[in-house]
Amino acid sequence: MKIGKSVAKALALLTVCLAIGGVWPTEAQQEPLRVGMIEPLSGPIAAAGSYIVNGAKIALDRVNAKGGVKGRKLELIIEDNKSDPAETRNAAEKLIVRDKVPVIIGAWGSSMTLAMMPLAAQHNVGLVVETSSSVKITDPKTPGSKVVSRISPTSELEALGVEPLLPQLGMKKVGYIAVNTDWGRGAVVAFGDVLKKQGGNVELVEYVGQADTDFYSQLTKFKAAGVDGVIITDDAPKTAKMLQQMKELGLKAKVLVTGGSAWPDSIVQLAGAPAAEGVMFISFYNPYDHALAGDPEGSRAYVDEWKKRGLPWIGVVEGMRGFDAVNLVAQALGSAGDATPAKVHDAVRAAEMKGLYGLIKFDKNGQSFCNIILTQVKDGKYAVVGVTPSAKLWNAAAAK
């Protein structure tokens, strides 16, 4: 009786332990690998965030269709940062502490990404940064930069990539209009420097709020100052409004849009062809030219799937960022010894992957160099002006 009782107790204890720890060998294989993702899904830039999640889900379904990662299903825990840096930090805390994810993808805006970096570094959880372009994020002096692996280019890299193409833009007296965040402020510095090297000058800088819709004040100033070029750093919807309002105010100037979120098709749709005509964009992905992407096969599959799912075409260029980020994380999880945050971070940093961005690998600061494509609206259609391939930027960096 006595023995029977203790056996029963031991069995009960074992069951409890197994239930809590979930260490049945067969179950361990079925337990999905969970990865965190933080994007703006509400608030003024919700559209951009939703495109990235769309792209991420396409990659996720492809990974799982091929049997997942080491036989385990890959799962995304997606959090909304409400387009707000403070909410981004809260979302990161939830993912790290409660969900215990080994790696987080996010968080679109530079200010948002910067807000969660110190916390992620404190817990040694790696961040795969898919969109943000502030130089600060991969600057070793910035708190938390050691856990960052960034596949999107910095504003400096963008400026460097278009530098050879800039003289043909012929901008001398430039008005710069940028969103009042780390992204916009960083881009103004980077492009101002490159422009200066070529004899141009940024005469006026105007910052606008993230939720602003009216830019008459700023553009009226540009007009009064007689600028011959306008550079815009903002998301696609606001860029479209700026271009429309330029037209309304009769401000005629050459326009360059940086950041890779606005592209010819989105601006033609949002602003109308007349306002978009002639405008140039810095892009990192061309959905019409699969050969240019690092992974042509993946590019074709991605675009086909985007169309098949009936997703808004104007989001296809933004969605690519989510697609590449998930593929990179899946590859790193596959090569990491186990799914602890430190191992996964090391695996991401050591990864080399052909993605839609170009050749993805990381320098000592965790920065990758992507394709830089200068595009333009010509006769209401998408046109390519010039390309600086990611390989060339890698070589230039190596030579330095």
Place this chain on the structure above:
Amino acid sequence: MIAELVQHVVNGLVIGGGYALMGIGLTLIFGIMRVVNFAHGEFYMLGAFLLFTLFGTLGIDFFLAAAVAIVAVGVAGAVVERVVLRPLRGQAIEIPMLAMVALSVILQNAAILLWDPSPKTIRHPFSPIPIVLGPIHIVAIRIFAGVAAVALIIGSHLFIRKTRLGKAMRATFQDGEMARLVGVDVDRVYTATFSFGAALAGASGVLLGSVFWVYPAMGDQAAMKSFAVVIMGGLGDFLGAIVGGLLLGVAESLGAAYVSSGYKDAIGFVVIILLLLFRPAGLFGRRDRLR
């Protein structure tokens, strides 16, 4: 220089008209019902989305669609008053306030599900080519928005001054108990007030949504501005809301132009702080405000 200044003032007045419409709705609801309507921005958003759906998707005539959208938001306001606010009447002021915060979150997320978060453009029938008056450029849709805002403001004024219901609203504002004693149906006045206030927000959304664009979070900023307008004008002050709205629009436009556009949203609030320092009861500083 002068031309540039005039252009900035004209720009500010058009936007200010929209702010004033929002402000009137908010100030009436607060003045008469003592309800701080945190869902005001969502009625604004609803007006814009209804116009987008009726005109943009279903192809109904623009002006008819605009009118229907405004009336529909008014009906939605009446339903909210009847279903959400009436059961909470007599509670401390923060209870209906919290209910409106909840409503705001629910409506905004419902809009994300219904219409997706990407911004929509209303392809209004006005020409995008600007009308050039000397150095001033202005597009027809902005003139329309400005004129319509003025017409709606005058209409609201006449409604409150001249109609029986308007008089009942003013009576309830002065003294709810007394109004009830002399036979005013206060329940009806409350429903009408909330419905009317919501419709004005919806109208503002219809007008500014046509000028700019339509997206689920558009109410956030509009609501913030209308609170600023109401505080500037004095809580419950009809005329104060009109002047406050126009003042905020012009102050933002001039501030963005001559001070710093990065601080555009802050400028409005600096104006408020100054105003409250010197005129703590609002622009006109009156006690019996619903005039």
